Amino acid sequence: MNKPKHAPMTQFSSHEGELVSGGQPISRIAARVGSTPFYLYDRSIMTRKVAELRRYFPDSLHLHYAIKANSMPAVVNHMAAITDGLDVASVAEMHVALDTGIPAELISFAGPGKTREELRSAIAAGVIINVESPLELDRIIHISEALSIKALVALRVNPDFELKSSGMRMGGGAKPFGIDAEQIPALIKSIPSNLVTFKGFHIFSGSQNLKPESIIEAQTKTLELAYRLAEGVENDITWLNIGGGLGIPYFPGEQPLELETIATNLEQQLAICKNKLPNAQVVMELGRYLVGEAGLYIAEVTDIKESRGETFVITNGGLHHHLSASGNFGQVIRKNYPVCVANKMEADTLHKVSVVGPLCTPLDIIADKLELAPLEIGDLIAVYQSGAYGFTASPRDFLSQPQPKQILI
Numbered sequence: 001m002n003k004p005k006h007a008p009m010t011q012f013s014s015h016e017g018e019l020v021s022g023g024q025p026i027s028r029i030a031a032r033v034g035s036t037p038f039y040l041y042d043r044s045i046m047t048r049k050v051a052e053l054r055r056y057f058p059d060s061l062h063l064h065y066a067i068k069a070n071s072m073p074a075v076v077n078h079m080a081a082i083t084d085g086l087d088v089a090s091v092a093e094m095h096v097a098l099d100t101g102i103p104a105e106l107i108s109f110a111g112p113g114k115t116r117e118e119l120r121s122a123i124a125a126g127v128i129i130n131v132e133s134p135l136e137l138d139r140i141i142h143i144s145e146a147l148s149i150k151a152l153v154a155l156r157v158n159p160d161f162e163l164k165s166s167g168m169r170m171g172g173g174a175k176p177f178g179i180d181a182e183q184i185p186a187l188i189k190s191i192p193s194n195l196v197t198f199k200g201f202h203i204f205s206g207s208q209n210l211k212p213e214s215i216i217e218a219q220t221k222t223l224e225l226a227y228r229l230a231e232g233v234e235n236d237i238t239w240l241n242i243g244g245g246l247g248i249p250y251f252p253g254e255q256p257l258e259l260e261t262i263a264t265n266l267e268q269q270l271a272i273c274k275n276k277l278p279n280a281q282v283v284m285e286l287g288r289y290l291v292g293e294a295g296l297y298i299a300e301v302t303d304i305k306e307s308r309g310e311t312f313v314i315t316n317g318g319l320h321h322h323l324s325a326s327g328n329f330g331q332v333i334r335k336n337y338p339v340c341v342a343n344k345m346e347a348d349t350l351h352k353v354s355v356v357g358p359l360c361t362p363l364d365i366i367a368d369k370l371e372l373a374p375l376e377i378g379d380l381i382a383v384y385q386s387g388a389y390g391f392t393a394s395p396r397d398f399l400s401q402p403q404p405k406q407i408l409i
């Protein structure tokens with residue numbers, strides 16, 4: 001049996017042995033950044049991903065960028081310009097989103113445990129609040145009354161089904177996210193329409209899914225659930241966020257998601273939706289699918305040593321900057337991210353090495369026994385698929401090592 005391989009990483013090209021972004025070789029980009037390690041994000045790849053989705057998916061579907069995947073302001077500005085709206089998960093993210101200049105009603109704010117202060121800012125800003133609990137709704141109503149500003153609210157629904165084969169399940173069963181579907185009808189009836197504006201629903205069932213069949217099933221069930229919940233509702237449903245869930249290949253054996261069948265089903269479902277909820281704007285929210293493949297984490301080789309027959313390559317970057325690649329962000333069994341030597345893209349021979357970081361913990365692994373080009377001090381190790389949940393999801397103060405830089409090219 002052949003060992004499973006990483007899907008080919010074709011999003012970045014190379015020239016004369018060097019990985020290229022924005023027309024420049026990696027060595028020049030490293031000089032421009034000034035120091036390693038750093039995250040490199042390539043805006044042309046983000047633009048391509050959005051264009052690809054728009055080519056497949058119905059025109060009436062709005063694409064939102066969930067900025068917790070990568071909240072670098074320059075990235076958020078770029079994404080605001082090419083998508084139809086932004087989703088945020090904290091007030092700090094909300095301010096980054098508002099700073100882009102897009103209208104506040106194209107920004108939605110989700111997340112359990114929003115504080116009164118956060119709710120007050122969100123209501124004053126005029127963003128849509130995805131309500132996560134009955135108490136939160138109560139707080140919103142009171143703040144709206146006190147400020148004399150009608151909050152825009154969508155109820156986040158914890159659906160009565162799960163997104164199958166999802167890397168991270170966030171709906172179905174007992175969950176801290178959203179309000180159980182069974183509780184929704186009574187809650188809608190309790191909303192005082194003179195104080196807050198009820199927009200519709202936010203139904204997010206999971207993320208990092210690479211199986212079109214289960215995404216299709218989840219999207220179909222999500223819309224059916226929305227129709228059921230909308231029955232008997234007097235207010236118009238004007239907003240329907242059906243979540244996202246589209247995954248990207250990280251590990252050996254995983255393949256890029258095929259969009260055709262998902263698109264065909266969406267086309268049919270949106271036609272039904274037009275009939276059932278004629279004024280509902282359907283929104284899909286995506287983080288990693290839009291920016292994950294556009295990012296690299298670059299670390300520099302600082303030492304190489306042999307230990308009892310194995311070669312360890314030590315770099316100045318690791319777990320503290322890129323928790324996901326180290327295997328400690330939601331993985332059950334550690335697997336390698338795709339990794340290359342960015343200044344030796346055309347090596348004839350490969351050597352099996354382990355690439356580790358500078359932290360005093362055995363968890364600080366970038367690549368475990370991977371075949372890479374022959375390495376020397378100063379070489380640049382690149383971790384692919386690092387544009388989402390890299391910088392933002394890492395314990396960057398752990399061991400008080402220097403912070404990574406970020407550059408958008």
Ligand SMILES: *Cc1c(COP(=O)(O)O)cnc(C)c1O
Pocket residue numbers: 066068069087110204206207208243244245246285286287288289388
């Ligand atoms: C995290 C999150 C997303 C984005 O998930 P990705 O896997 O990055 O696409 C979208 N919506 C909500 C509510 C989230 O919490």
